Amino acid sequence: MLYFLRKQKYLIDYTLSSLLRRKAKSLGLLAVYSMIVFMLASVTLFSHALRNEAGLMLQASPEIILQRMEAGRHAMIPTDYLQRIGQLRGVKQKEGRLWGYYYDPAVKANYTIMTGGQSETPLTSIIIGTGIARARGLDVGDYLTLRSQNGEAFSFQISALLDDKSELVSADLLLMSPKAFRRVFNIPEGLYTDLVLSVRNPREVITVAEKLTQLLPDTRPILRDEVLRTYDSVFSWRQGILFVLLTGSILAFVIFAWDKASGLSAEERREIGILKAVGWETADVMRMKFWEGMIISLTAFLIGYLAAYAHVFFASASLFEPVLKGWAVLYPQFRLTPFVDGLQLATLFFFSVLPYIVATIIPIWRTSIADPDAVMR
Amino acid sequence: MRKSNAFIVCIFLLLVGFTATLIDAGIRRHQAASENESGTALVQQLGLTDLVLFTEARYTRHPSQSDLHSAFQDHPMALEHFPSGSLLLPPQRMQ
Numbered sequence: 001m002l003y004f005l006r007k008q009k010y011l012i013d014y015t016l017s018s019l020l021r022r023k024a025k026s027l028g029l030l031a032v033y034s035m036i037v038f039m040l041a042s043v044t045l046f047s048h049a050l051r052n053e054a055g056l057m058l059q060a061s062p063e064i065i066l067q068r069m070e071a072g073r074h075a076m077i078p079t080d081y082l083q084r085i086g087q088l089r090g091v092k093q094k095e096g097r098l099w100g101y102y103y104d105p106a107v108k109a110n111y112t113i114m115t116g117g118q119s120e121t122p123l124t125s126i127i128i129g130t131g132i133a134r135a136r137g138l139d140v141g142d143y144l145t146l147r148s149q150n151g152e153a154f155s156f157q158i159s160a161l162l163d164d165k166s167e168l169v170s171a172d173l174l175l176m177s178p179k180a181f182r183r184v185f186n187i188p189e190g191l192y193t194d195l196v197l198s199v200r201n202p203r204e205v206i207t208v209a210e211k212l213t214q215l216l217p218d219t220r221p222i223l224r225d226e227v228l229r230t231y232d233s234v235f236s237w238r239q240g241i242l243f244v245l246l247t248g249s250i251l252a253f254v255i256f257a258w259d260k261a262s263g264l265s266a267e268e269r270r271e272i273g274i275l276k277a278v279g280w281e282t283a284d285v286m287r288m289k290f291w292e293g294m295i296i297s298l299t300a301f302l303i304g305y306l307a308a309y310a311h312v313f314f315a316s317a318s319l320f321e322p323v324l325k326g327w328a329v330l331y332p333q334f335r336l337t338p339f340v341d342g343l344q345l346a347t348l349f350f351f352s353v354l355p356y357i358v359a360t361i362i363p364i365w366r367t368s369i370a371d372p373d374a375v376m377r
Numbered sequence: 378m379r380k381s382n383a384f385i386v387c388i389f390l391l392l393v394g395f396t397a398t399l400i401d402a403g404i405r406r407h408q409a410a411s412e413n414e415s416g417t418a419l420v421q422q423l424g425l426t427d428l429v430l431f432t433e434a435r436y437t438r439h440p441s442q443s444d445l446h447s448a449f450q451d452h453p454m455a456l457e458h459f460p461s462g463s464l465l466l467p468p469q470r471m472q
Contacts, residue, residue, distance in 0.1 A: 012381040020380075054428055056413060060421040065442070074442070097424060101435050110432050112439075114423055131429065166416035171429040172438070194442075196424045227426050227441040234440065295384065302391035309398045313405070328432040337409035338402035 008291075011284070015291045018271070029257070030300055036253045037304025037352050038311070039246055044344055045312045046320060047239035049336040054231040057169055058224075063205055065097075065222040066195040066212060076191040081216060085197075088211060090204040096192030098181045102146060102174070107135045109329035113174045113181065121177040125159040131171025131330040133161055149186035156180070164333075171332035258359055272368055285368040286361065293360035297353040305348070313338045 019026040068077040082094055099114040111132060121127070126144065138144060138158055145155045162170045182189065197212075199205050209221040272285055280288075311317060316335055324331070419425065427439045436443035 009379075009381040012384055013379060016380040016384055057416050057420055057428070058426065060417045061426045062424040065424070065426065067442070101438070110435070110438065112429075112432075129429075131432075162419065163415040165412045166419045168428055169416055169425050170419055172432050173423075173429075175423075222426075222441060230441045231428070298388065299391070302388070302395055306391065306394045306398065313401075324430060330429070330432045332429045337406055337413075338398070339406070340399060340402045 008287075011288050011291050012295070015288055015295060018288075019292065019295070026296070030296055030303075032253055032256065033296060033300035033352075033356070034303040034307070036250060037301050037348070038307045039249070040243075040352065041305045041308030041348055042311050042317065042319070043239055043242045043246070044348060045308055045338070045340065046317050046336070047235045047242075048341075048344055049312065049339050051232060051235040052339040053168065053337060054235070055228060058228055058231065061224055061227055062196040063199045063202070063224050064197040064209060064212070066197060066216070067220050067222065068194075068216075068218055069220050070218070074194075076187065076193060077195055077219070079190050079192060081195060081219070084216060085195075085212070088208060088215075090199050090201060090208050091197050092200045093198045095196055097194055097196055098178055098187070099193050100181075100185055102184075104136075104146075107329055109135055110172065111174045111330075112172050113176065113184070115176060115178045115181045121159070121175070121180075123177055123180050124154075124156055125177075126156040126180075127160045127162060127175040128158055129162045129170040129173040130164045130167055131332055132174060133158075134333075135330055146184055148184045154180070154184055167332040168334045172330045254355075257356055272364070273373075276368065277373075282365075282368045286365060289360055289364040290357065293357040297356040301349060301353050304352070305345075309338070309340075312336065 066077065066081070068075045068081070077096070079096060082096065085091070085094060097115070099112065102111045102113050103109075104111060109132075128138065128144070133139065136144065140158055140160060142158050143155050144158060145153050147153055156176065162173060162175075176184070181187070197208070199208050205223055205225070209223060212219060212221050275285055275288075276282075311319060313336060316333070321331070426441050429438070431437035
């Protein structure tokens with residue numbers, strides 16, 4: 001065992017000396033390789049963490065949302081629909097929601113205005129998300145003026161800011177009383193944006209939704225499972241899109257690595273010939289080249305992964321921010337919670353380390369079984 | 378120092394960093410469980426359905442609530458023109 005280990009150490013010594021003889025080429029390869037692993041790992045870690053975060057947070061979202069449709073578009077729903085639903089078996093609670101969008105020309109941003117749970121809020125008070133506070137430079141006690149549907153200006157005093165820990169779901173929220181909401185958007189009493197239903201037994205959700213579509217044919221139920229599935233597919237899609245964008249650079253790297261690994265230079269061929277001539281066996285040459293692939297790919301994998309972890313979980317994936325932001329003015333400042341699992345790491349490892357080692361070994365084997373005399377000529 | 382020893386030290390340090398990320402992930406997940414409570418409570422209280430990732434258009438702000446026409450709302454044959462529309466799939470039930 002000791003003999004084996006000592007032999008491997010000598011092989012590593014030789015391999016490192018050989019790599020250092022071609023310092024610029026080896027370091028260039030290591031840098032490009034690490035960069036590719038960094039990009040792949042950043043995308044994987046980011047999407048995975050965001051998907052988990054969305055899954056955890058949205059678990060608490062309503063079980064059924066009932067929207068009324070008019071000519072294929074979402075329309076306001078009358079309060080008497082609540083009575084028409086009546087005592088549907090399995091429905092624990094049902095209530096109307098008031099929410100909408102407000103475009104603020106001052107900062108060219110869209111706010112989401114809601115009323116949930118704010119019935120006791122004074123008419124002239126609002127609570128805003130930290131994204132709005134940042135964009136408008138507002139704080140508690142300041143005033144924010146909104147222009148109503150009729151062109152009237154309403155001034156609201158900010159009574160509180162929403163917790164910045166919940167920024168991923170609340171950055172653009174503006175909460176006001178239902179009365180103020182109806183006045184700003186000119187919505188008469190008796191209309192809601194949509195209805196929210198909670199169901200006692202989760203297994204009955206689909207049955208309740210079917211009953212609702214029969215009872216109220218102009219409505220569309222949106223189930224919590226659909227919301228969660230939407231987010232799951234959104235992140236898989238985004239990860240896929242980024243991978244497609246990265247394909248160009250990955251292919252460039254594959255060509256680079258393949259060329260470096262398979263097309264042995266005359267110098268390398270001579271090196272192998274000399275090694276065989278001085279008594280190295282084919283297996284030794286193979287081991288030496290295995291170590292060469294291993295040293296480069298393992299180092300690149302570890303450097304790339306560590307840089308990606310720091311980028312996503314310490315620098316808030318700042319390289320992806322311009323892509324995610326699009327034209328949005330309000331963007332939440334959030335620190336993702338790391339979700340790293342074994343499968344994710346194993347996939348990354350197998351797709352980044354193994355192909356390089358395999359690509360290196362095969363051409364070396366072909367050269368090293370050749371006659372040293374022929375190789376050196 | 379022998380080159381192989383230097384290499385082993387480097388790999389060892391990188392592996393320490395690798396293990397540190399796993400430990401850090403565990404610790405932060407534990408901390409986040411309590412921090413996320415405020416977010417989850419807000420989702421429950423207001424019945425929120427979507428993350429604030431793309432606020433530029435209503436169908437990207439609330440992808441789960443958008444209707445069939447919203448991405449092409451301006452006029453018939455209108456092309457969907459918000460950048461985030463290219464990063465976002467339509468809701469599950471429409472696929």
